[in-house]
Amino acid sequence: MKRLVLEKKVLSENDRIAARLRAQFAEHGIYCLNFISSPGSGKTSLLERTLERMPPGRRVAVLTGDIQTDNDARRLARFGFPVKQITTAGACHLDASMIERALADWSLNDLDLLLIENVGNLVCPTSYDLGEHAKIVVLSVTEGEDKPLKYPATFHKASLMILNKTDLLPHVPFDWRLARSYAWEVHPTLEVILVSCLNGEGLGEWCEWLDRKCGESAVVAAGEASAR
Amino acid sequence: MKRLVLEKKVLSENDRIAARLRAQFAEHGIYCLNFISSPGSGKTSLLERTLERMPPGRRVAVLTGDIQTDNDARRLARFGFPVKQITTAGACHLDASMIERALADWSLNDLDLLLIENVGNLVCPTSYDLGEHAKIVVLSVTEGEDKPLKYPATFHKASLMILNKTDLLPHVPFDWRLARSYAWEVHPTLEVILVSCLNGEGLGEWCEWLDRKCGESAVVAAGEASAR
Numbered sequence: 001m002k003r004l005v006l007e008k009k010v011l012s013e014n015d016r017i018a019a020r021l022r023a024q025f026a027e028h029g030i031y032c033l034n035f036i037s038s039p040g041s042g043k044t045s046l047l048e049r050t051l052e053r054m055p056p057g058r059r060v061a062v063l064t065g066d067i068q069t070d071n072d073a074r075r076l077a078r079f080g081f082p083v084k085q086i087t088t089a090g091a092c093h094l095d096a097s098m099i100e101r102a103l104a105d106w107s108l109n110d111l112d113l114l115l116i117e118n119v120g121n122l123v124c125p126t127s128y129d130l131g132e133h134a135k136i137v138v139l140s141v142t143e144g145e146d147k148p149l150k151y152p153a154t155f156h157k158a159s160l161m162i163l164n165k166t167d168l169l170p171h172v173p174f175d176w177r178l179a180r181s182y183a184w185e186v187h188p189t190l191e192v193i194l195v196s197c198l199n200g201e202g203l204g205e206w207c208e209w210l211d212r213k214c215g216e217s218a219v220v221a222a223g224e225a226s227a228r
Numbered sequence: 229m230k231r232l233v234l235e236k237k238v239l240s241e242n243d244r245i246a247a248r249l250r251a252q253f254a255e256h257g258i259y260c261l262n263f264i265s266s267p268g269s270g271k272t273s274l275l276e277r278t279l280e281r282m283p284p285g286r287r288v289a290v291l292t293g294d295i296q297t298d299n300d301a302r303r304l305a306r307f308g309f310p311v312k313q314i315t316t317a318g319a320c321h322l323d324a325s326m327i328e329r330a331l332a333d334w335s336l337n338d339l340d341l342l343l344i345e346n347v348g349n350l351v352c353p354t355s356y357d358l359g360e361h362a363k364i365v366v367l368s369v370t371e372g373e374d375k376p377l378k379y380p381a382t383f384h385k386a387s388l389m390i391l392n393k394t395d396l397l398p399h400v401p402f403d404w405r406l407a408r409s410y411a412w413e414v415h416p417t418l419e420v421i422l423v424s425c426l427n428g429e430g431l432g433e434w435c436e437w438l439d440r441k442c443g444e445s446a447v448v449a450a451g452e453a454s455a456r
Contacts, residue, residue, distance in 0.1 A: 006234055039266040039350045040368070040375060067380075067381075068379075069378050071374050090381070092320070092349075119351070120266070120350065120379075121349060121351055123320035124349075124351070140268070140370065142368065142370040143267055143268025144267075144268045146297065149296060150267070150295060150296055150299065151296075151348075152295075153295075165370065168370070171399050172396070173426075198401075
């Protein structure tokens with residue numbers, strides 16, 4: 001019981017910092033996404049394919065979380081955008097204070113888009129608001145159709161499910177329509193895009209989704225600025 | 229800081245219950261394994277293939293943990309052995325008290341082998357001793373070679389790594405020798421078995437491992453009983 005009370009306190013402290021981050025993102029017109037998945041679902045590969053398709057002039061940065069190693073940051077830094085690794089040293093999720101510290105020495109005026117790759121974990125990251133505009137859950141077709149039912153909180157809170165590794169569909173007993181219907185049981189308006197980071201399927205649709213969201217966010221930010 | 233102190237208290241309470249479980253397993257000559265992996269690495273499939281290959285007379289039972297759903301218990305119950313689902317209702321891992329409660333109405337005298345399938349999570353379950361003789365980490369070949377480096381605690385504490393879904397090796401950019409060498413960086417004496425639950429590769433070797441461990445455990449238990 002004591003533990004529950006303390007966990008609630010930790011979460012409400014996290015929410016306070018997340019609200020501060022959200023206000024900063026609004027002020028600087030930054031659109032922010034929080035990518036959540038199991039280990040090995042392909043978050044880093046998706047970000048690699050996304051960065052190499054960035055339209056000219058898009059000012060994007062990446063924060064990538066892991067318990068150990070800076071492998072992901074090294075993979076992502078090759079595309080020339082600012083990338084920072086957050087090593088959580090045992091913690092199973094990113095929290096808002098880690099994001100705040102990581103952003104402290106970046107000029108937010110120079111950013112339009114912030115992509116946050118969470119620690120590979122389909123459970124704990126969901127509880128920690130990072131001030132993002134939307135969560136994206138990545139599920140790979142090798143993981144079994146029933147994951148949305150087994151980990152409902154993550155699929156409920158996400159705005160978009162990326163169903164990744166579709167190139168493997170011929171080789172795995174995975175019915176993607178069933179996985180989508182399970183996801184819709186948990187979250188009926190969840191958007192779904194099928195993607196293969198290996199053969200490129202669906203990456204155009206995903207980049208259009210991202211462009212559209214950045215555009216909508218910029219319109220909202222401009223409206224708020226003119227109202228001030 | 230306060231949180232850290234409380235977490236330590238929770239873990240030491242867990243260790244106390246785990247020690248009690250371990251004593252019970254010893255008393256009743258039960259060999260107990262704790263299976264840990266990412267969501268979708270194939271723990272349930274591995275247990276299905278294991279149960280259908282059980283030698284006659286082996287008295288085995290399964291506890292399977294999930295945040296929601298009893299899908300896994302229903303899959304595993306088809307083989308005629310006692311199976312119980314532990315639904316953690318949000319918790320990202322099994323703990324020793326959950327195991328103790330689940331075992332309360334089973335006669336331990338009727339068991340030789342207890343297989344515990346943890347919640348799909350490569351991080352948190354590792355911290356919670358369940359009184360098991362050994363942890364087994366299941367890694368699938370779709371997850372990327374560097375997972376042992378990114379989640380070192382789990383691979384460090386495991387006695388055996390099952391490298392699952394080897395049937396997909398021709399279709400994924402995964403070098404299993406590299407994954408094994410990363411695992412050995414973290415844990416030089418980690419045993420490794422390559423398995424496909426689809427085409428059966430490696431299942432014989434895995435069942436022999438299990439037989440050997442059950443046999444060794446029975447010899448130890450008999451020695452302890454005669455010394456009493």
